[in-house]
Amino acid sequence: MCAYLLGVIMSLFKKETTFNSLPEHIAIIMDGNGRWAKKRSLPRSAGHVAGSKKFKEIARYCNKIGLHYLTVYAFSTENWKRPKEEVDNIMNLLREYLKDAKNFKEENICLKFIGDREPLDEDIKLLIDDVEEESKNATGLKLNIALNYGGRDEIVNAVRKIVKSGISADCITDETISQNLYTAGMPDPDFIIRPSGEYRLSNYLIWQSAYAEYWFSDILWPDFKTKHLDMAIEDFNKRNRRYGGI
Ligand code: FPP
Numbered sequence: 001m002c003a004y005l006l007g008v009i010m011s012l013f014k015k016e017t018t019f020n021s022l023p024e025h026i027a028i029i030m031d032g033n034g035r036w037a038k039k040r041s042l043p044r045s046a047g048h049v050a051g052s053k054k055f056k057e058i059a060r061y062c063n064k065i066g067l068h069y070l071t072v073y074a075f076s077t078e079n080w081k082r083p084k085e086e087v088d089n090i091m092n093l094l095r096e097y098l099k100d101a102k103n104f105k106e107e108n109i110c111l112k113f114i115g116d117r118e119p120l121d122e123d124i125k126l127l128i129d130d131v132e133e134e135s136k137n138a139t140g141l142k143l144n145i146a147l148n149y150g151g152r153d154e155i156v157n158a159v160r161k162i163v164k165s166g167i168s169a170d171c172i173t174d175e176t177i178s179q180n181l182y183t184a185g186m187p188d189p190d191f192i193i194r195p196s197g198e199y200r201l202s203n204y205l206i207w208q209s210a211y212a213e214y215w216f217s218d219i220l221w222p223d224f225k226t227k228h229l230d231m232a233i234e235d236f237n238k239r240n241r242r243y244g245g246i
Contacts, residue, residue: 032196032220077150115149151206
């Protein structure tokens, strides 16, 4: 409670950040929770708790600065290989977040989950349906949570849908693929942020990121602050985006 009040008081004195322009769609790989916990001799679960808090703070901030789209990588199709205890821990954090759905109404955030829902627990699937329905008319940030998401899995799924639709091979275009991905109807991410000192995409939005700009940093996700996002956006605004042209 004290920390919350302190945060509110500090935010009253904090200089408002304004940007010349913002990316249209930021995608973040929330990496480094485990190492953050290890550095503090804490269990990995503590890292995910801290990572989940950080996710809420950054999503709120993105909404405040007027970003249109934010997509975060919460759980990949490969993350099932982790010990069951850790998988359960991440799923429980998601449950908690979804049950706290009143915040979406207050914050005017439109929430959507991308990924294969089939293997998720029934109660999580129901919570996702409810929250997506309740927040669908929100006009603020469009927040996508990638859950049981894999870029290759997404493309395979899209190809299956396209083949089943009976469309002739010659009529298939980039747009056909895009319209059959989980992100159909959304602009591609133009800015991808990966903290924690790893320099790879890890099967994240591999089709959509064709022309994205990247920002890497050694900061572990739970240590990532709004000032780091400001720095990343300022950096993005200096990039010369040519899309293959000159
Ligand atoms: C990667 O760090 C992080 C994950 C696989 C899980 C991310 C999940 C959260 C931040 C919580 C999600 C909750 C909500 C509400 C969206 P890592 O564990 O692989 O870190 P390491 O590379 O340091 O081990």
